[in-house]
Amino acid sequence: MPTTDETPVLDKAYIAVGCESVDRDTAIKAAADMLAARGLVDDTYGAAMLKREETVSTYMGNGVALPHG
Template identity: 50%
Template sequence: MSIFAKENILLNTAVETKEEAIRLTGSILVEKGYVDADYIEKMLEREQLTSTYMGNFVAIPHGTEDSKCFVKQSGISFVQVPEGVDFGGGNIVKLLIGIAGKDNEHLDILSKIAIVCSEEENIDKLVAAESADEILAIFEDVN
C-alpha cells in the first residue's frame, strides 16, 4: 500500500468548520487502513494544542505525540477545499494534508510537502487541480 495514493485524495470538497475538515482528513486515513479511528480524536487534540495551519492556504493535521499507537502504517490524505475553510485568526485553508507517521517514514514525505507548499505557484495548481493524477504529479516533480 502506497503512503500517498490516488485513493487518498478528495477533490472539490466543501466543509463548514475546521473540525469537520480535520475529521474528513482523518477519516480517509482510517478508511484506507493507515490508522485506527481513535487517531482522529488525537488530530483534533493536536489542533487545540497548536494550529496545524502552515500558511499559504495549507494545513497539515496530524496526531499528538501519544497517538503513535493508533498508527498502523504511514499514510497521507489530501483534501482540496477550493472555497476554503476558516482555521481561526483569519487563516483560510484550501488544502488539507493529513499525515500519519510510523517510525520516521513520514519525515521524507513531510519535507517533500514543505518544498511543494513553499511555492505559491504549486499551491495555485493544487487548489485548481481537477484530478488526483494532477495532484500526485505535482508532488512527484519534487526530488
C-alpha cells in the same frame, strides 16, 4: 550526502485537494476518516488530531493545513 531512498514522504493518494469544509473540526474528521477507510490509522486518530490542534494549529494559511495526531 544525497540519499538513495526513493520512498515518497507523502503519497499522492493521501493528499486531498480542492476540498470544501464548513469548519476545522469537520475537515480534520474527514481527513481522519479517509485514512481510517484505507486502514492506515485506527478510529482514535481523529480525536488525536483534534487534541493536537488544541496545542498548536496546523493551519499554514491560504486554505492549507497539515493536520496530524
